[in-house]
Amino acid sequence: YAPLLTGAHAYRATIAAVEQTIAKRVGREMRARRVVLSAWSAGFVGVAAALSNEAGSAADAVILIDGLHAPRNDRAAFEAQLDPFLKYARLAAAGERFMFISHSSIDPPDFASTTESAHYLEERLEGRPEAVRREDAFGLELVWRSSRGNFHVRGYAGNDKADHCAQLALLRDVYRTLGGRWGTP
Secondary structure: OHHHHOOHHHHHHHHHHHHHHHHHHHOOOOOOOOOEEEEEHHHHHHHHHHHOOHHHHOOOEEEEEOOOOEOOOOHHHHHHHHHHHHHHHHHHHOOOOEEEEEEOOOOOOOOEOHHHHHHHHHHHOOOOOEEEEEEOHHHOEEEEEEEEOOEEEEEEOOOOHHHHHHHHHHHHHHHHHHHHHHOOO
16 A cells, blocks of 8 residues: 555645546546545555655544554564654644544554554553443444544454454544534535
């Protein structure tokens, strides 16, 4: 995913392609007013590439659904991989952007889990996840949450493929929240 959004030119070309596709469908010129970068699972790599350039870091919102990882055994690489997300999370916490991250309880053996990665961002923003118990879409069991400004993290129980896939159901509610914030249906 990273090569598709690496560099400002690639990012802008992607936005232009989306605008052209929609314009063709509706029969008139279209321009993106707001840009949301969202990813599930390994797609976070594309979002990282976009956030690593000035054009992409201007996106209005970032949504990561059970997809924020980093190397586990190399602290410098861990921090470097999460740096674009930390910078964006700071903007969201200050109310300048919107960021939503969900994570499962899957603990992969070869790299830092989505839980470890999300908690790192929370800690760097001086936040602390709050333990909760609530059932969300598709029977997902919410066990952790934290919010600071427009930076939101939700942690879910479950440690298998079905739990990972079920998190896609969260997108509808997050997009609805964004629509409400922006005054769009």
